[in-house]
Amino acid sequence: MSEVRLDPPLELSLSLGEAMFTQRAMRRLKPDPIPESQLEILLNAASKAPNGGNMQPARFLAVRDRARVEAFGELYREAWWAKRRDEGRPWTRREDIPADSVFRMAALLADEIRHAPVVVLAFGIYPGMGHSVLPAMQNLMLAARALGIGSTLTTLHPQVMERVYALFGVPEKVEFHGCIPLGYPRGRFGPTPRLKSSETTYIDAWSQPPPW
């Protein structure tokens, strides 16, 4: 294993503010392929994230082989509905979900993820390393935003994990942290509705609001 110090790629010249403040979850993706050079930039960006003691436990499996993305898509859809069942939601078909619910769009992704040009699965090769994997996933998604590639961070469900590991030959001791479908968006990037930071931030003690 060898380490490198890379210069920032010119393709990531978008301002940090623009990238972060317009990073919408993109769930409606075009099937158009993502050039390999762009995929490499995303993975380079992921590799630069902070991680505990520079142990660099994060590993990324970028799936683009059509048959494997299709097979994964089936498992993803099953996992998505298993999560809704666990939550006690009364829906059994996408059409049951209120049109204005964020779940409606998420259910569409569950149906369509099999058409995504790339799905990236993120793992940690040591246990309990979410702190050293999730920041890298955010780097990957911010870099995707800069390249005009849509993404969203999603998870799976215990019901399908064994089959997902078997599908890709993932060793048992490796820990799964989430998956990111990638594709050029059918929608547009834009400002995200979020709570004001004055409602999510406390100063010096819990519940003590900031001065802004």
Place this chain on the structure above:
Amino acid sequence: MSEVRLDPPLELSLSLGEAMFTQRAMRRLKPDPIPESQLEILLNAASKAPNGGNMQPARFLAVRDRARVEAFGELYREAWWAKRRDEGRPWTRREDIPADSVFRMAALLADEIRHAPVVVLAFGIYPGMGHSVLPAMQNLMLAARALGIGSTLTTLHPQVMERVYALFGVPEKVEFHGCIPLGYPRGRFGPTPRLKSSETTYIDAWSQPPPW
């Protein structure tokens, strides 16, 4: 609670690539205070991160009251050494640690964190929401990089958690995800040594290397 769509702040005009590729962990911090306007930008950036179903469970406690930072610093140092003990490290004082070890610098931070102008603690108000808190922590640290503020993502140890919660009045059901000391760096930002992404990325199946 009210949601807002914010424009990207001009202060975050650094390119995404530069921010991500020069985001070193900064453990040697100056005690100089961080202006409130800069702190607000960091927390606004954190609030824009992706999160599951836009439930926005992340909460940030920015500690800058000197007495509380000092008290937290004592607990942080105890936690840091408790982690080393759990790992079976033979060190009991900072001077025992090899000078070229990343732990040497981390031990320095454990001694000095009580002088940091701000320490941000990150929580999730629902259980098991690391996916919706850690990307926000990475946003906060990238924004800090853009403002020339040093940071590093650190954790605590079960041995001190009850006292940390008591110190800040954090409700028991709230989950702690990590802490980020902030301050102007005594060192310089620069490229980080990381594994090549060709060594951390697989294509279509585990262990199958990418073409780059």
